Amino acid sequence: MKSILVVLLALGIQLAVGQDKPFAFQNTTIKPGERKSFSVTIKAPNGDTTFIPITVLHGKSKGPVLGLIAGIHGYEYPPIMALQELPNKIDPEKLRGTIIMVRIANVNAFFKRSVFYNPADGKNLNRVFPGNKAGTITECIAHTITTEVISRCDYLVDIHAGDASEDLQPYVGFYTCGKQFSTARKMADALGFPWVIGSDNVPTPGNTKYCSAEAVSRGIPTVAIEYGKLGHVTSEEAGFISARLMNMMRTMEWYDGVPQKYSPPVEIKARTYIEAEHTGIFYPNFKSGALIRKGTLLGTITDPFNNTIQEILSPIDGFIIYMTVTPPITKGETIFSLGSYPNSSIQREN
Ligand SMILES: [Zn+2]
Known part of the structure; x- marks a missing residue:
C-alpha cells in the first residue's frame, strides 16, 4: 500500500480526503457535496438596503476555500454572466474544498446600468475596501465581502471586464509582493490568458481600496481577471471565463480532471x-x-x-x-x- 502511495505522489496524483463537516455561511449550512444559492441582505446606517446573490459549493473532499467574485463593477457583464453558468458546471462531488461565488457584488450598479459607480451613493466599490459597516451602502457591501468572503478564503479570483467605455486586452493581474505571489502566478498561468501583468504595489492593510488588494494584504494568493469590453457580452465570452476558471481549478488540483496546458503568457x-x-x-x-x-x-x-x-x-x-x-x-x-x-x-x- 505504501509503495502505491509513493507512486501516486510521484505522478502528482493526490488522494482525495473525504469531507465530513458542513460549511456555514451566516445562517445557511451547506453539506459536503451540496450547492446552495441565497441572498445576503445588507443594510446601511442611513437606511439604504441591497443584497448580494451568493452560491456556495461545498466539495465531497477536503480542500481549500476559493472565492470567485463578479460584478464589483455592475456594467462589466462577461464576469457576471460567467458566474451565472459556472455553478451548474461544477459537480460538488468532484470538488476538493469549497467555492464561495459572489455572483453580482454590486446589484444596484447592475440593475441601474451604472458604469463604475453605485448609483445609490456615487461610490466605486473597487475603491472602498476593506469597507465600513458604519458607512454608505457601497462601503457596507465592501465590508460584507471582506468579512464574509475574503476573510474565509485561501485563494481569490476577482473578475472584471472592460466597462461600457473601455476597450481592453484580456489579461490576468496579480501582486508580486509576499509569499502569495508564487501561487498567484501559478493561478494566472493556469488561466491561459495571452497577457499577465504584475503590480509591485504593496497593499496597505486597512486602506486597501481594491478587492484584490484586500485579499493580498491578508496573504491570500489572488488574481484579477480582465476579459471582455465595452459593456458587451456574448455566451462565448461568458463560456471562455468559466472554462478558464475550471482549468485553473484542475491545474491547482481543486477539481477532478486533466487540465489543459496553454502557452505561457507574455508578461507586460x-x-x-x-x-x-x-x-x-x-x-x-x-x-x-x-x-x-x-x-x-x-x-x-x-x-x-x-x-x-x-x-x-x-x-x-x-x-x-x-x-x-x-x-x-x-x-x-x-x-x-x-x-x-x-x-x-x-x-x-x-
Ligand atoms: Zn471592473
Whole structure:
C-alpha cells in the first residue's frame, strides 16, 4: 500500500480526503457535496438596503476555500454572466474544498446600468475596501465581502471586464509582493490568458481600496481577471471565463480532471497611465492592443465646439492594455493604460 502511495505522489496524483463537516455561511449550512444559492441582505446606517446573490459549493473532499467574485463593477457583464453558468458546471462531488461565488457584488450598479459607480451613493466599490459597516451602502457591501468572503478564503479570483467605455486586452493581474505571489502566478498561468501583468504595489492593510488588494494584504494568493469590453457580452465570452476558471481549478488540483496546458503568457511590465487634463470629447487614434512608439499621437480631446484642447502623446514605446473609446471624457479620468514589453523585439498582430 505504501509503495502505491509513493507512486501516486510521484505522478502528482493526490488522494482525495473525504469531507465530513458542513460549511456555514451566516445562517445557511451547506453539506459536503451540496450547492446552495441565497441572498445576503445588507443594510446601511442611513437606511439604504441591497443584497448580494451568493452560491456556495461545498466539495465531497477536503480542500481549500476559493472565492470567485463578479460584478464589483455592475456594467462589466462577461464576469457576471460567467458566474451565472459556472455553478451548474461544477459537480460538488468532484470538488476538493469549497467555492464561495459572489455572483453580482454590486446589484444596484447592475440593475441601474451604472458604469463604475453605485448609483445609490456615487461610490466605486473597487475603491472602498476593506469597507465600513458604519458607512454608505457601497462601503457596507465592501465590508460584507471582506468579512464574509475574503476573510474565509485561501485563494481569490476577482473578475472584471472592460466597462461600457473601455476597450481592453484580456489579461490576468496579480501582486508580486509576499509569499502569495508564487501561487498567484501559478493561478494566472493556469488561466491561459495571452497577457499577465504584475503590480509591485504593496497593499496597505486597512486602506486597501481594491478587492484584490484586500485579499493580498491578508496573504491570500489572488488574481484579477480582465476579459471582455465595452459593456458587451456574448455566451462565448461568458463560456471562455468559466472554462478558464475550471482549468485553473484542475491545474491547482481543486477539481477532478486533466487540465489543459496553454502557452505561457507574455508578461507586460511597467504600466503607465495617462489621465485626461480636460473635460471634453475624446477622439482616439488607436484600439487596445496596438503597439505604439514614444511620441505617437494617441488621441485628441476637443471642447464641445470641436476646438482641440489636448493632444495625447505616448510617453513610452509600448502597448495599449486598455483605453477609453467613447466620446465623453472628464478631467482626471484614466484614458490610457500602457504597458512596456519585457522584450522590445516582441511583435504582435492586432
Ligand atoms: Zn471592473
